[in-house]
Amino acid sequence: MSVTPTTTAPISTAPAGVLALGVEEEFLLLDAERPEPAPVVDAVLDRVSPALRASVRHAYLRTQIGVAAPPVAGLDALWRSMSLLREGVADAAEAAGARLVAIGAGPLTGPDAPVADLPRYHRTAERFGPLAPGHGLNGMHVHVGVGDPELAVQVLNHVRPWLPVLHAVTANSPFYQGVDTGYASWRSIMWERWPSVGPTPHLESYAHYRHLLDDLIASGAVLDDSMLHWHARLSATGPAVEIRAGDVCPSLEDTMLVAALIRALVATAITDVGAGLPAPAMNQQLLAAAHWRAAHDGLEGVAVDLVNQRPRPAWHLLRRLFDLVRPQLERHGDLEIATVLMSRLRSHGSGAARQRAAFARHATLDGVLTSLTEATRG
Incomplete structure (x- = not known):
């Protein structure tokens, strides 16, 4: 879980019509020999190479670490940056006697991890x-450059019905306290404890967005802009829409x-806003239910179709999303690789499905974590 800004680099200048793209990821630190969380984030940070250090930082707990690649125009450039970060931090973790694991929530029992030793985290605690039990809630945040805040707010309205589908794609935390929770993303359920977490409401304007945020800060439920944990928001650190x-x-x-x-979804929304198309109308409670269903079923189960208000297989809705954004995937040069990656995801299943398959093979969570350690490094 991140409760502080983690993208400090400015949005890079992209070619005309191409939206800059950046990613943040959070990881669990495990002991190198035992399936136990390791509160060694400071030792890992000390061992990260100088070339990567500016893009690696604390997350909320000492058993977590975060990375953030500077936003770029090309998916290939972002892929290279994130690959270097994952490999570099994995190397640093190994040098500190730990393992880097990409998992939504620590799956084993044990005492809660201590908060990272930074003033803001102590104030949050x-x-x-x-509210953050266990060893850390690890998410992924995607930043897409949108410079006009009024346009960015309208984009938030337009993307809302598709975020539960993407939520299902990322489900990667079925185990907690040593057992299968029955959920594909148990992290999502624990994450909802925080008062500022949930689906983004319909917003009338940037002034409305700002007014709501200021009221939340005044209420004490939010410390500052960066602690607004809606599933989609305006980035607290740059001109971007952030999906989280x-x-x-x-x-x-x-x-x-x-x-x-x-x-591609953000670019599609921008096109729709420019064409004067209204954002899809939907009930906020049904939107919350769709996110709950995504956390429960993941990609392998049923999803809520917020356009037709009917349950459908999650894969069907993901395919529909892909078809919807295909023109923007093509315009950004991402269609070919996205098609290949969709096929691989269909073959391998979501992270939750892969974790359960690993547990079926190894019969232990240690085997699951070993498989995830290998997948994290790639």
């Missing part, structure tokens, strides 16, 4: 108490597919 509904993905291939789909 004092205000909110034990999902678990961290087990492999970089999954991350890049989600990032490509989100950029």
